[in-house]
Amino acid sequence: xxxxxxxxxAFGLNRVLRGLDLDVREGExxxxxxxxxTGKSVTLxxxxxxxxxxxxxxxxxxxxxxxxxxxxxxRVQRKFGFLFQGAALFDSMTVAENVLFGVRNLxxxxxxxxxAIVERCLGLVGLKPEVxxxxxxxxxxxxxxxxxxxxxxxxxxEYILYDEPTTGLDPIMSDxxxxxxxxxxxxxxxxxIAVTHDLKSAYKISNRMAMIHExxxxxxxxxxxxxxxxNPMVHQFITGSSQGPIQMPVRSY
Amino acid sequence: xxxxxxxxxxLDLASxxxxxxxxxxxxxxxxxxxxxxGKNVFNQMMEVGVQSFPVTSLTALFTGxxxxxxxxxxxRRVFNEPLYVGTVVGLSLLKELGPVLTGVVVAxxxxxxxxxxxxxxxxxxxxxxxxxxxxxxxxxxxxxxFLACLLMVPLLTVYADVIGVVGGYLVAHFRLNVPSxxxxxxxxxxxxxxxxxxxxxxxxxxxxIVITACYKGLQTSGGAEGVGRSTTSAVVISMVCILVxxxxxxxxxxxxxIG
Numbered sequence: 184x185x186x187x188x189x190x191x192x193a194f195g196l197n198r199v200l201r202g203l204d205l206d207v208r209e210g211e212x213x214x215x216x217x218x219x220x221t222g223k224s225v226t227l228x229x230x231x232x233x234x235x236x237x238x239x240x241x242x243x244x245x246x247x248x249x250x251x252x253x254x255x256x257x258r259v260q261r262k263f264g265f266l267f268q269g270a271a272l273f274d275s276m277t278v279a280e281n282v283l284f285g286v287r288n289l290x291x292x293x294x295x296x297x298x299a300i301v302e303r304c305l306g307l308v309g310l311k312p313e314v315x316x317x318x319x320x321x322x323x324x325x326x327x328x329x330x331x332x333x334x335x336x337x338x339x340x341e342y343i344l345y346d347e348p349t350t351g352l353d354p355i356m357s358d359x360x361x362x363x364x365x366x367x368x369x370x371x372x373x374x375x376i377a378v379t380h381d382l383k384s385a386y387k388i389s390n391r392m393a394m395i396h397e398x399x400x401x402x403x404x405x406x407x408x409x410x411x412x413x414n415p416m417v418h419q420f421i422t423g424s425s426q427g428p429i430q431m432p433v434r435s436y
Numbered sequence: 437x438x439x440x441x442x443x444x445x446x447l448d449l450a451s452x453x454x455x456x457x458x459x460x461x462x463x464x465x466x467x468x469x470x471x472x473x474g475k476n477v478f479n480q481m482m483e484v485g486v487q488s489f490p491v492t493s494l495t496a497l498f499t500g501x502x503x504x505x506x507x508x509x510x511x512r513r514v515f516n517e518p519l520y521v522g523t524v525v526g527l528s529l530l531k532e533l534g535p536v537l538t539g540v541v542v543a544x545x546x547x548x549x550x551x552x553x554x555x556x557x558x559x560x561x562x563x564x565x566x567x568x569x570x571x572x573x574x575x576x577x578x579x580x581x582f583l584a585c586l587l588m589v590p591l592l593t594v595y596a597d598v599i600g601v602v603g604g605y606l607v608a609h610f611r612l613n614v615p616s617x618x619x620x621x622x623x624x625x626x627x628x629x630x631x632x633x634x635x636x637x638x639x640x641x642x643x644x645i646v647i648t649a650c651y652k653g654l655q656t657s658g659g660a661e662g663v664g665r666s667t668t669s670a671v672v673i674s675m676v677c678i679l680v681x682x683x684x685x686x687x688x689x690x691x692x693x694i695g
Binding site for chain 2: 206228231232233257260261263264265267268269270272273282288289334335338364401
């Protein structure tokens with residue numbers, strides 16, 4: 184279980200999060216939606232301890248990670264798998280070395296089954312074992328995301344975080360990634376938190392959706408509840424209208 | 437307004453000094469982990485040392501040659517003989533030019549590469565990925581480069597000293613007609629403390645280069661432009677620090693009777 188209580192975070196004068204409260208329930212897939220710059224990705228990085236909040240508390244399995252030292256935080260971070268927006272694969276390593284990187288550090292005793300782990304994880308994301316010998320530069324955008332996902336699940340985390348899992352992919356590949364996210368939750372029973380602008384993806388993968396605007400939670404509910412929400416901000420966002428309470432600053436020339 | 441700008445600059449400088457101190461502390465903390473990361477350390481040693489050999493050789497060879505040429509002609513003008521060419525070339529290279537030029541070459545080649553590599557990893561979230569995959573970035577990225585620089589820069593300096601002295605000999609003997617025995621006797625007369633003087637400096641320069649480059653890399657933000665900025669500033673700061681610290685290191689070492 185992950186809980187954020189009154190989380191504030193600023194970058195210079197830019198106050199990104201302004202008292203965010205959020206609960207993530209065990210076994211669910213929660214999707215964070217909202218406009219650009221509203222603090223969705225920052226929220227994800229605060230959950231895993233990559234960023235520290237300026238104020239507020241972050242609980243992971245009843246442990247406040249904002250007060251932990253580096254070693255204790257590192258032990259909490261082992262519970263997480265993270266699919267980064269650009270996959271963040273290590274360029275100098277092969278796909279197999281990327282997939283096994285976390286296992287090598289977190290579960291070195293399992294390295295004797297390294298080939299089997301690579302094959303199983305690549306299989307889970309729909310890639311053939313032959314891909315294992317390739318370098319990230321030889322992969323397409325969709326394949327990189329899949330390898331990133333294989334790497335994120337290889338050390339069998341309790342939580343998996345997806346930062347814009349379908350951004351930059353064509354609609355078919357986006358749907359393939361959505362299916363993978365649903366499939367992985369079903370097979371591995373992992374609690375998942377995703378950040379996306381892609382509403383089709385959000386409806387497909389989520390048990391619950393939470394909308395963030397100006398650093399605060401404005402709505403949370405099942406995909407059905409969000410679609411039927413009478414909150415004008417939620418309505419404007421899901422209909423993609425430029426007219427409404429959410430004003431995007433547009434510079435005129 | 438001007439006061440605010442200068443205040444901010446002082447604060448930024450203090451923050452950077454603090455950041456460097458924290459990075460050094462973390463590097464020493466993770467140093468023992470290098471035992472299990474031998475392959476990575478070896479790869480970095482190849483990159484820092486072996487790959488820098490050609491450019492270091494070329495720099496040292498021509499520095500030794502030009503030193504011998506200038507010394508020989510200057511002394512011939514004053515004393516009518518090219519005296520002390522071996523002594524001047526040997527002492528200049530061992531105590532000053534060997535470590536400083538090697539430091540500047542490594543700062544330009546290796547410092548830039550380290551800052552660009554870690555900076556790119558930072559802006560593409562690979563550094564964040566290390567955290568979530570059970571490795572501290574200082575352990576995985578900084579410690580191997582730190583050890584490689586600390587071991588290879590002094591070795592490169594010794595190598596540069598030797599190449600420079602040979603370059604000096606070529607000019608002294610074939611251009612200035614200094615007898616071989618005189619040149620090499622002058623080189624052999626140089627004290628071991630003079631060589632230590634240069635070696636101690638080279639260790640200090642290695643520290644400056646690797647810590648500056650790693651710090652700048654880990655602080656990189658803002659995409660490709662940010663990587664370019666970090667790379668440039670890592671090289672410029674390293675070179676300036678090498679040249680400035682050269683004076684103070686020389687003063688300290690001389691006062692301690694080392695060279």
